[in-house]
Amino acid sequence: MASASQCSTQSPNGHMRMQNGGYLPIENYGLIGNMRTCALVGMDGSVDYMCWPEFDSPTVFCRLLDKVKGGYFSIHPAGNLSCTTKQQYLPSSNILQTRYIHEDGVVDVVDFFPRPKNAKVLFKGPKQSAYREMTSVQEELKRWLVRRVECIRGHLAVDVEIFPAFEYATEPHETKILLTESTPHAAQSKTVTFHSKNVKLQLDVSIDKGEDDADTCPVVQFKKVKREGMLGEGVVARIMVSEGQAVSFILRNDLPNHVTTNITSIVLDEQQHDTQTYWYNWISKGKYKGRWREVVARSLMILKLLTYEPTGAIIAAPTFSIPEDIGGVRNWDYRFSWVRDSSFTIYILLRLGFVEEADAYMEFMSERFIKSRTPDGGLPIMFTIRGETEIPEIELSHLEGYRGSSPVRVGNGAAFHQQFDIYGELMDGIYLYNKYGKPINWEQWCSVREMLDYVLTIMHEPDMSIWEVRNNKQNFTYSKIMLWVAFDRGLRLAEKRNLPCQNRNKWLEARDTLYEEIMQKSYNKEMKCFVQSYENRTMLDSSILIAPLVFFIAPNDPRFLNTLDRIMLPPEKGGLTSTGLVYRYDTELADDGVGGREGAFSMCTFWLVEAMTRASVYEPKYLVRAINLFENMLSFSNHLMMFSEEISRSGEQLGNTPQAFSHLALISAAFNLDRVSEFKR
Numbered sequence: 001m002a003s004a005s006q007c008s009t010q011s012p013n014g015h016m017r018m019q020n021g022g023y024l025p026i027e028n029y030g031l032i033g034n035m036r037t038c039a040l041v042g043m044d045g046s047v048d049y050m051c052w053p054e055f056d057s058p059t060v061f062c063r064l065l066d067k068v069k070g071g072y073f074s075i076h077p078a079g080n081l082s083c084t085t086k087q088q089y090l091p092s093s094n095i096l097q098t099r100y101i102h103e104d105g106v107v108d109v110v111d112f113f114p115r116p117k118n119a120k121v122l123f124k125g126p127k128q129s130a131y132r133e134m135t136s137v138q139e140e141l142k143r144w145l146v147r148r149v150e151c152i153r154g155h156l157a158v159d160v161e162i163f164p165a166f167e168y169a170t171e172p173h174e175t176k177i178l179l180t181e182s183t184p185h186a187a188q189s190k191t192v193t194f195h196s197k198n199v200k201l202q203l204d205v206s207i208d209k210g211e212d213d214a215d216t217c218p219v220v221q222f223k224k225v226k227r228e229g230m231l232g233e234g235v236v237a238r239i240m241v242s243e244g245q246a247v248s249f250i251l252r253n254d255l256p257n258h259v260t261t262n263i264t265s266i267v268l269d270e271q272q273h274d275t276q277t278y279w280y281n282w283i284s285k286g287k288y289k290g291r292w293r294e295v296v297a298r299s300l301m302i303l304k305l306l307t308y309e310p311t312g313a314i315i316a317a318p319t320f321s322i323p324e325d326i327g328g329v330r331n332w333d334y335r336f337s338w339v340r341d342s343s344f345t346i347y348i349l350l351r352l353g354f355v356e357e358a359d360a361y362m363e364f365m366s367e368r369f370i371k372s373r374t375p376d377g378g379l380p381i382m383f384t385i386r387g388e389t390e391i392p393e394i395e396l397s398h399l400e401g402y403r404g405s406s407p408v409r410v411g412n413g414a415a416f417h418q419q420f421d422i423y424g425e426l427m428d429g430i431y432l433y434n435k436y437g438k439p440i441n442w443e444q445w446c447s448v449r450e451m452l453d454y455v456l457t458i459m460h461e462p463d464m465s466i467w468e469v470r471n472n473k474q475n476f477t478y479s480k481i482m483l484w485v486a487f488d489r490g491l492r493l494a495e496k497r498n499l500p501c502q503n504r505n506k507w508l509e510a511r512d513t514l515y516e517e518i519m520q521k522s523y524n525k526e527m528k529c530f531v532q533s534y535e536n537r538t539m540l541d542s543s544i545l546i547a548p549l550v551f552f553i554a555p556n557d558p559r560f561l562n563t564l565d566r567i568m569l570p571p572e573k574g575g576l577t578s579t580g581l582v583y584r585y586d587t588e589l590a591d592d593g594v595g596g597r598e599g600a601f602s603m604c605t606f607w608l609v610e611a612m613t614r615a616s617v618y619e620p621k622y623l624v625r626a627i628n629l630f631e632n633m634l635s636f637s638n639h640l641m642m643f644s645e646e647i648s649r650s651g652e653q654l655g656n657t658p659q660a661f662s663h664l665a666l667i668s669a670a671f672n673l674d675r676v677s678e679f680k681r
Contacts, residue, residue, distance in 0.1 A: 418461075
């Protein structure tokens with residue numbers, strides 16, 4: 001594996017794709033964004049995924065899910081020139097640099113979405129309709145994708161290809177070249193426009209000739225090209241850049257004819273400087289000073305990129321339908337905000353010093369549990385980035401899917417599931433916010449009481465669990481534990497704040513009843529471990545690892561340690577851990593209504609690390625094993641320390657990427673490992 005901060009490859013252009021049927025490996029991408037939308041940039045310099053203008057908007061580039069129709073924006077060495085390629089983030093930032101190294105020259109492609117350097121989240125009021133605005137003395141957030149090509153040494157020819165595919169590659173578009181030749185002295189920077197029915201984009205070109213005379217400076221001449229499978233024309237150009245010269249490409253919304261904004265190299269230098277300053281200042285607020293500072297900082301910056309700033313919502317991942325098994329059917333849309341993530345997110349943000357983000361996310365979630373409950377008092381399990389609950393799931397049958405993994409889905413049918421664990425995660429988040437953030441207010445407490453009174457009515461019903469099964473409901477152990485958490489945190493909160501609680505005795509009885517029930521029905525005495533559900537008493541499930549993390553059971557309780565030790569066994573011996581990676585459950589034995597295989601879950605592996613860490617306070621033998629397991633898991637990150645949802649049996653990343661829950665679990669594991677390690681010294 002390459003170093004933690006960069007990855008390199010040496011091959012002719014396109015070789016990485018040829019090995020995977022025209023697709024890059026999932027881990028060969030870096031993420032850039034502006035807290036409105038994002039883009040995935042491949043190690044070969046291609047933007048293969050971008051929704052515009054927001055996270056859940058249709059794609060304009062989606063070669064990630066269809067190599068022919070999806071669309072892309074590529075910048076790479078001309079022809080089949082063999083180069084060494086390296087990719088890394090600029091220090092303490094989300095500015096991505098892809099470097100092409102050849103005997104004749106070295107070229108950097110720097111990709112970013114601009115940010116004002118002093119941007120802050122301002123609260124404009126409690127109403128969801130009154131979005132917050134990111135501003136620095138009213139400085140505008142420029143919704144630009146900036147791709148800067150700069151020659152560091154010698155000279156190199158570079159090919160630029162832009163082929164958009166609007167509305168998930170279903171909408172035709174018109175392409176116009178407005179400036180036949182872009183030079184440093186061009187009167188305008190607006191060069192090409194791409195117009196579909198609903199989206200209008202323009203491409204600006206800015207040239208920095210360096211110290212050379214105009215005669216030798218770069219010239220950009222685009223020509224239109226129609227590719228098979230595309231619904232509109234793209235543009236291509238070949239440019240020669242020499243040391244000290246740079247050419248920047250800016251993709252943004254098309255401006256009205258009466259607006260003439262010429263983007264110069266000076267403006268772009270300022271934008272890059274301000275963006276880098278913004279990210280440096282933001283990550284500098286972090287309080288984590290432990291031994292895994294670099295990887296934790298990267299995880300935090302990824303979480304920030306997954307935040308939709310106008311509402312404070314945090315999405316599960318920025319992508320949709322990246323498969324959990326190559327060629328399989330487990331392909332889901334993660335561009336939404338799950339209630340389940342709330343407690344983990346709030347805890348991490350508050351403990352590590354990101355109070356503004358925690359406040360914004362808590363406000364988003366508060367409005368949901370105050371205003372978005374169903375008529376019977378229940379709560380949807382997920383929301384759009386704007387807080388909506390209608391998330392219909394549809395299949396895009398015209399897209400072949402990543403490496404032929406179909407169907408490609410947008411929207412998420414699980415939005416209508418009954419998953420009762422969410423009440424525990426939400427109540428834990430509210431409790432932690434009250435403890436480490438701000439005291440909850442009266443309106444929030446009234447909603448908490450109403451919600452927990454509703455939970456009294458469903459606590460004995462089966463559900464579809466954290467794993468979102470799509471067949472028969474069961475009494476899943478994880479869900480029952482989190483229902484216990486819901487009542488436990490409600491009671492703790494009432495006592496801590498001396499808040500009135502008319503149904504205190506009912507909550508107390510429910511909490512105690514659930515505990516006794518779980519210990520009786522979820523523990524298999526013959527297997528000596530907790531099991532997946534009351535009904536499925538022989539199925540091991542790694543979600544049980546959450547139990548000591550939410551203080552349901554002591555981490556050194558023999559029942560839990562027996563379960564922990566069994567999970568750590570390889571699958572062929574009845575466990576769930578292989579090569580130091582943890583699987584959810586045995587999908588070949590479990591009928592979850594989905595079918596197909598899947599990889600090991602990154603989140604579950606980090607849960608195992610944290611569970612072992614907590615057990616090591618009382619059983620020291622687990623500490624070294626926890627550290628080794630954590631370090632082993634870090635080796636499965638990509639070159640930019642990014643984790644997708646899963647890891648395949650062959651070690652490749654699978655599933656939507658990067659996944660927020662994976663990085664939240666990573667941070668929590670590192671945080672607790674540091675605390676316990678210091679205690680042991």
